[in-house]
Amino acid sequence: MANDLTLPHGAGGVDISLWRKPWAASAILAVCVITFWVTTGTTPAAVAYLWQWLPALLQGLWVNIQISVLAMALGTFVGLAIGALSLSPVAAWRVSTRWYVNLFRNAPVLVLIYFTTYAFPFEVRVLSWTFAFPDWLKVVLGLALPTSANVAEIFRGAIQSIPSAQWEAAQSLAFKRREIFRLIVLPQCVRRMLPPWMNLYASITMSTALASLVGVHDLVDTAQIASNTVSRTDFTILVYFTLLALFFAYCYPIARATRALERRHDRH
Amino acid sequence: MIDAVFAPVVAFFKPLGLNYAFLLDAMDRQAFWRGMGVTLELCLLVIPCSLAAGVLIAAALTSGRTWLALPTRAFVEVTRNTPTLVQLYCAFLVLNMLITQQLHQYGANPLTPLMWVVIVVSLHKGVFHAEALRAGIEAVPRVTLEAARSLGFSRRQLLWRVELPLAVRFALPSLINNLVDLVKMTAVASAIAVGDVTYESIMIWTQRDNVLELLLLILLYFGLLTWFVSVVGRWLETRLRMPGYGQ
Numbered sequence: 461m462a463n464d465l466t467l468p469h470g471a472g473g474v475d476i477s478l479w480r481k482p483w484a485a486s487a488i489l490a491v492c493v494i495t496f497w498v499t500t501g502t503t504p505a506a507v508a509y510l511w512q513w514l515p516a517l518l519q520g521l522w523v524n525i526q527i528s529v530l531a532m533a534l535g536t537f538v539g540l541a542i543g544a545l546s547l548s549p550v551a552a553w554r555v556s557t558r559w560y561v562n563l564f565r566n567a568p569v570l571v572l573i574y575f576t577t578y579a580f581p582f583e584v585r586v587l588s589w590t591f592a593f594p595d596w597l598k599v600v601l602g603l604a605l606p607t608s609a610n611v612a613e614i615f616r617g618a619i620q621s622i623p624s625a626q627w628e629a630a631q632s633l634a635f636k637r638r639e640i641f642r643l644i645v646l647p648q649c650v651r652r653m654l655p656p657w658m659n660l661y662a663s664i665t666m667s668t669a670l671a672s673l674v675g676v677h678d679l680v681d682t683a684q685i686a687s688n689t690v691s692r693t694d695f696t697i698l699v700y701f702t703l704l705a706l707f708f709a710y711c712y713p714i715a716r717a718t719r720a721l722e723r724r725h726d727r728h
Numbered sequence: 729m730i731d732a733v734f735a736p737v738v739a740f741f742k743p744l745g746l747n748y749a750f751l752l753d754a755m756d757r758q759a760f761w762r763g764m765g766v767t768l769e770l771c772l773l774v775i776p777c778s779l780a781a782g783v784l785i786a787a788a789l790t791s792g793r794t795w796l797a798l799p800t801r802a803f804v805e806v807t808r809n810t811p812t813l814v815q816l817y818c819a820f821l822v823l824n825m826l827i828t829q830q831l832h833q834y835g836a837n838p839l840t841p842l843m844w845v846v847i848v849v850s851l852h853k854g855v856f857h858a859e860a861l862r863a864g865i866e867a868v869p870r871v872t873l874e875a876a877r878s879l880g881f882s883r884r885q886l887l888w889r890v891e892l893p894l895a896v897r898f899a900l901p902s903l904i905n906n907l908v909d910l911v912k913m914t915a916v917a918s919a920i921a922v923g924d925v926t927y928e929s930i931m932i933w934t935q936r937d938n939v940l941e942l943l944l945l946i947l948l949y950f951g952l953l954t955w956f957v958s959v960v961g962r963w964l965e966t967r968l969r970m971p972g973y974g975q
Contacts, residue, residue: 566908566954567947568915571926578939662809669811673919680814687821696825700818704810711809 506694510702513686517699520679521706523596527678528665530600535607535664536657542608543615557612564609569602569667576602577674596678599671603664614656618649651725658718662711669707679703730757746941756932760942763928764949770845770914770924771953775907777850782857782903789858790865807855812916815852820844820920845917853910857903864899865891897968904961908954915950925949 497503546557564572576598622645630640672680683703687696734751741748750756788800807815824844828837868891876890918927929942 563947563951566912566951568912568926568950570915570918571943571946571950574926574930574939575943578933579943666809666811669813670916670919672813680811680817683817693825693829697822700814700822703814704806704818707810707814708806712805715805715809 504694506692506698509686509690509692509695510698513682513690513699516682516686517679517702517706520677520682521710523676523678524665524668524671525710527596527600527603527668527671527676528661531603531607531668532661532664534600534604536611537608538604539608539611540615543612543619546612546616547619561609561612564605565613567606569606570670570673572605573599573602573670573674576605595674596671596676599668599674599676603667606667607660607664610660611657614653614660615649617656618652619645621652622648655718655722655725658714658721662714662718665711665714666707679706730754741941746944747936747938748941750932750936750938750942756936759923759928759932760925760945763923763925766842766917766923766928767914767925767949768953770842770849770917770922771911773846774849774853774910774914777846778853778906778910779857779903781850781854782861785854785858786861786865789862804855804858807852812848812852812913813919816845816848816916816920819848841920841922842917844920845914845922849910849913849916853906853913856906856909860899860902860906861895863902864895864897867898868894894970897970900961900965900968904958904965907957907961911953911957912950 497507542557542560545553546561548554577595626644627640630644635643668678669680671678672684675681680703683699687699690696690699731752734748734757738748738751750760785800785804788796789804791797820841824837824839827839831837872890872894873886876886881889914924915926917924918930921927925946929946933939933942
C-alpha cells in the first residue's frame with residue numbers, strides 16, 4: 461500500500477500542524493498562561509514586575525532603534541561618498557579612502573564609541589556653546605564611523621562586481637561615463653548592495669547595546685536599572701532574558717528578510 | 729631606566745598636543761601593559777575555543793538528528809541576532825549569579841569574569857565558524873567524493889582524508905575573517921570589569937584626562953593584533969593551497 465509510505469505518522473494532523481508553526485504555538489500558549497494567571501490571580505511576582513517595567517523597556521528599545529536608524533542613515537550617506545572616492549582615478553583619493561576604510565573596519569566598535577563620547581566634546585566645544593551635544597548623538601557618530609567604512613566597502617564591491625564588458629558595451633552605444641554609471645551600473649548595484657546593507661543594519665542595531673556603557677538610557681541600561689530597583693533573583697533572570705528576546709524580536713525578522721532577498725538574487 | 733626610554737617619546741609627542749605622560753608613571757604604565765597582556769591572553773584563549781565550538785556546532789547542525797539539530801539551530805539564530813553585550817550580561821549577571829548561589833555552601837564560584845568572556849565570545853564566534861565550515865563542506869565537489877568512493881575509501885576515510893581537508897581550505901578565508909572580528913570583540917570584556925586594554929585605559933583616562941592619546945594606542949594595538957591574525961591567515965592559505973581548488 462502506497463499510503464503506508466506517504467503517511468507514516470497516521471492521524472496526528474493537529475499535532476503536526478502546530479509543530480510546523482512554532483511561533484503560533486508559543487503565542488497561543490503564552491496567551492493561555494497569561495489568561496490563567498489573570499483570572500485566577502496567581503501571577504508570579506516577577507512577571508507582574510516585568511509587566512510594570514515593560515513600557516520603560518520598550519521606550520529603551522525605541523532609543524536603540526533611533527540610534528541605529530540615525531547612525532545607519534549618516535553612515536550610508538558618508539560611506540557612499542567614500543566608496544565613490546575609492547573608485548576615483550586620482551591615486552591620492554584611493555589611498556586615503558583605503559586607509560579610512562581599513563582603520564574603521566578594524567577598530568572595535570566599543571573603542572570607537574568611547575572615542576566619540578570622550579574625545580568629541582573638546583573639539584566641538586565651540587558648537588556646544590549654542591546647543592547641547594548629548595551622549596546619544598555621540599554614540600550615533602561613533603556607530604556611523606564603522607558603518608560608513610563598511611558601506612564604502614559594500615559599494616565598491618558592488619560596482620566592481622558589474623562586469624567591465626558592460627561599460628565597454630555601453631560606451632560603444634555612445635553613452636557618456638556619467639550616463640553609464642547612472643543608468644546602467646547603479647541600478648544593478650542597488651540590488652546587489654541591499655542584502656549586505658541590511659546585514660550591516662542588523663549588526664549596527666546590535667552594537668547600539670554598547671551605548672549603555674557610556675551612559676545612554678537605552679534598553680540595556682533600563683534593564684539594569686530595573687534589575688537593581690526590584691532586586692529579586694527571579695526578576696533579574698526574567699528581565700535579562702526579556703532583553704535578549706526584545707533584541708531578537710527586532711533583529712531576527714531583518715535577518716530573515718535578508719536571507720530571503722539573497723535567495724531571490726541567487727536565482728536570477 | 730625605563731623612564732629614560734620613554735622620556736624622549738613623551739617629549740616628542742608633547743608639541744603635537746598628545747600627552748603621553750602616563751608612560752612615565754610606573755603604576756599607570758604597568759596597568760596599561762597588564763591590560764595589553766590580558767587582551768592577548770583573551771585572544772589566545774578564545775581563538776582555539778571558538779574553533780572547537782564551531783566544529784561542534786557544525787557537526788550538530790549537519791548530524792541529521794532532529795533532537796540535536798533543532799536546538800542547535802535555535803541557539804545559532806539567537807546568537808546571531810542578539811548583541812554580544814546582552815549575551816555576556818545574561819551569562820555573567822544571570823547564570824553566574826545562579827551558579828554562585830548554588831555553590832554558596834560549598835565555597836567560592838570558580839568561574840571568573842574572564843572565563844565568562846571566553847565562554848560567551850567563543851560560542852558567539854563558534855556560530856559564525858560553523859556557518860563557514862558548513863559552506864566549506866557544501867563547496868566540496870560531488871565528483872571528488874564519488875571518485876574517492878570508487879577508489880574504495882571507507883566513510884570515515886572519506887570524511888577525514890578528502891572531505892574535511894578540502895572543506896577547511898574552502899572555509900579558511902571566512903574563518904580568518906571571523907578571527908579578525910573575534911579579536912575586536914574581546915573589547916567587550918571591559919563591560920564586566922575584566923582588566924583588558926580597554927578597561928585599563930578607562931581607569932587611566934578617568935584620572936588623567938588623556939582619552940585621545942590612549943585611544944590611539946588602543947587602536948594601534950588592536951590594529952597590530954588583527955594585522956597579525958590576517959598575516960598568519962594569508963600564510964596558512966598559501967601554505968595549504970591546492971592547485972586546482974579555489975583561485
